[in-house]
Amino acid sequence: MPDLSFQIDSASVVPFAAAPMMAFQLQIKNREPDEAIHTVALRCQIQIEVTRRRYTPGEQEKMLDLFGQPDRWSQTLRSLLWTHVNLVVPTFAGNETVIDMQVPCSFDFNVAATKYFAGLTDGDIPLLFQFSGTVFYAPPDSPLQVAPISWEQEARYKLPVKVWREMMDTYYPNSVWINLHKDVFERLYRYKMRHGLLNWEQALERILARVEEEVEVNS
Structure with missing residues (x-):
């Protein structure tokens, strides 16, 4: 049975997409190298671990809409759900593969994650990737088999704020989107x-x- 692990190596802006898109380079390793991985139907939940970084006074002011006054942050500061992503990992032999996990990014300021990203001026954004799904594999001299991937599989990555800003400046130069009734x-x-x-x-x-x-x- 495959023993998969996941790691995010880097992040980059996807150019010329229909909407803002970021690609995370996802490394997948199998600790059972003799098993051929035919396909992985992967699901990923991405959370922003807002308590894992410090905030300048200017950033704290921009977070009022999300977390209230800083003197209450010990009660209000909680991780934010960013998005869910589904992808199919193609066949790979050996013990590892690398694939771009493309994540659509909204610039709608009614979305909490957008408010958070826009409120940061510098540094990194602490992200938690939680994986689940199904892996189709074949042990040596055996037919194709199926196994689940549990939510216990996860990876952390610090996304530079400048990468997010570069993406939005590429797709929406000197502009923002506001959703109105x-x-x-x-x-x-x-x-x-x-x-x-x-x-x-x-x-x-x-x-x-x-x-x-x-x-x-x-x-």
Whole structure:
């Protein structure tokens, strides 16, 4: 029966994909080298281990929406689920193979992971990869057999913040995405047309300037 282990060696931006995509170089080793691995149907859950790094005052301010005030972080700071990934590992002989595990990345600020990534300025993002699935293999002089992969198989990797920023700058240069309710969008759209504004930035800048003026008058 295969005895598989997993390790993340590196991460890179996938260029020219339809949406932001990051590739993690996944190394898979089998401690039973005499068994031929025909296929691995692999499932992976990726979590952000937010307690495994320090945060600057500026980063703490950007995390208020996720974890509240820093003096409560001992109660509120918990790991975040980033995403799930499914992939098929092709046949390999010997005791190891390396495959790119491509992970789609959202820039939607309604997603907690996006808020977290965007709030970091430097350093690394501590990630935990938890694996499960099914392995199809053949021992010497035996027919094809099937065995499960338990959730106990995992790997840790520190993703440099600069890699995530490079990816988003590649796909969305100098821009971000905000998801709005349809009725709010329609109000903003009518405001933009009524004032003859050329783009969404002009509409939001005018609204924000008016709000800031009112705050100054009332303060």
